[in-house]
């Protein structure tokens with residue numbers, strides 16, 4: 079027996095091909111890669127958070143179910159508090175959903191879509207089944223329903239508006255899938271505040287519907303990691319089995335409450351982002367050789383005549399960070415987040431140069 083201890087020999091075999099999630103941290107760049115809110119946090123809300131923090135004792139564990147925050151989310155969404163679960167970002171909740179319902183079963187994913195459904199399915203020991211989107215990135219509703227007929231199907235992930243393509247799925251199409259499937263249908267509405275119709279009204283009718291939301295995009299709290307699930311209370315009760323007891327720290331609970339208490343301030347920022355999205359879309363669509371895809375989110379997917387990697391690198395050399403999405407169905411595609419007006423202008427200016435326009 080060798081005396082060199084090799085932890086890789088002990089790791090779960092099904093994790094061998096899982097590559098750790100890698101994010102390169104770049105300083106002093108214009109950051110248009112992660113669909114965050116580009117504006118500074120409103121100073122009045124920031125001050126109120128600091129004031130509230132002064133009264134806080136950090137020696138005690140946080141409220142395990144973030145009860146006060148749930149009441150605020152209930153007020154914001156109209157969903158009763160017993161149908162809400164808060165988490166450490168919606169990423170954590172994707173894993174909680176898969177650990178509760180997915181392990182050992184099949185999970186349907188509709189690529190191109192958000193990569194964490196596949197990653198967390200693997201971590202949870204679930205098998206993923208791909209039902210690719212159509213050429214225009216609309217859902218293949220018939221294909222999803224057919225794939226869901228397999229009795230091992232536990233969860234179906236739909237993302238609307240979809241990351242990275244930007245298009246939203248009409249609630250009628252989601253309802254069609256809900257009606258024809260006995261599995262859980264998760265609609266990830268991370269970008270819903272920017273567009274697309276919410277599936278919240280369907281919650282009353284379909285007990286197998288789960289909606290995922292986040293504070294990381296429109297509400298500017300990506301750094302504090304707050305997301306939530308909206309679902310039937312019976313589904314929430316099952317999720318409580320696998321949730322970490324103190325998953326959402328006291329600071330983040332408080333900040334998220336303050337954000338919702340002042341949500342009209344974020345409404346103004348969202349309006350600005352939507353205006354600038356239209357401007358950026360028009361400008362991109364006007365560039366010869368560039369194909370731009372319609373979006374209901376705070377980002378835009380586009381295809382360039384040059385290799386995506388080259389465009390990505392040359393923008394980076396100019397201090398602008400976007401996402402290279404090149405891959406199956408997304409050949410030569412990149413995704414740019416709508417930034418502040420000056421950032422969008424600089425991005426367009428540099429992109430034109432790179433494309434020789």
Ligand code: PMP
Pocket residue numbers: 112113166167168169170192237241266268291292293294300303304305
């Ligand atoms: N869902 C989608 C579609 C996303 O794009 C993201 C963030 N990239 C998330 C969920 C995760 O968000 P959070 O910060 O709440 O974990």
